[in-house]
Amino acid sequence: MSKSKRFMAIAVGLMACVPGTGIHADSLDKPAVEKIEAPFPVEFTSAGNLFEEAPMARFDEPMRYEIKKGEKLREAMTRWTKKAGYELVWQPGPEDGDIVFAASMSFTDSFEKAADAFFEIVRTQTKFDGKLHSNKVLRVFVANAKK
Numbered sequence: 001m002s003k004s005k006r007f008m009a010i011a012v013g014l015m016a017c018v019p020g021t022g023i024h025a026d027s028l029d030k031p032a033v034e035k036i037e038a039p040f041p042v043e044f045t046s047a048g049n050l051f052e053e054a055p056m057a058r059f060d061e062p063m064r065y066e067i068k069k070g071e072k073l074r075e076a077m078t079r080w081t082k083k084a085g086y087e088l089v090w091q092p093g094p095e096d097g098d099i100v101f102a103a104s105m106s107f108t109d110s111f112e113k114a115a116d117a118f119f120e121i122v123r124t125q126t127k128f129d130g131k132l133h134s135n136k137v138l139r140v141f142v143a144n145a146k147k
Contacts, residue, residue: 065114066106073099073128073140081138084111091141092128099126 063083067076074090081088092098099122107114112132119130129143 062109063111063114064106064108065111065118067101067104067118069101069104071101073101073122076101077130077138077140080111080115086111086132086136086138089137089139091139093142096127096142099128 065080065083077088077090080086105118105121107117109117115130115132115138123129123143127142128140130138130140132138
């Protein structure tokens, strides 16, 4: 078969169907969407407002944040930040260690207030401290003065 005849056969084959879809060229003149001459279904038109507003979740509502006896500071703050939708940035190095709590504690308040109250206790008794940032980050670090 000559080059021009082979090209002609390929071109005719391409016009006969749309590649990759299995749709033949003769079906392309039909519309893809069928128009229906009827009113919108009654069950939707008489249903009222289908998109009623749901009450927004309030994140400033008090929640319970706990420290468990025997738990480490990093474990507790990971759990707290996940619950509150914050990110934990842990800055103490391996040489700084971690705190293991000798007793359980709980704080029922907003995350910000619970974290502030918790770190008031931690900073007076240990070298660790924490700071909340406006971009929803809790940064835990080692304070300059060692306890």
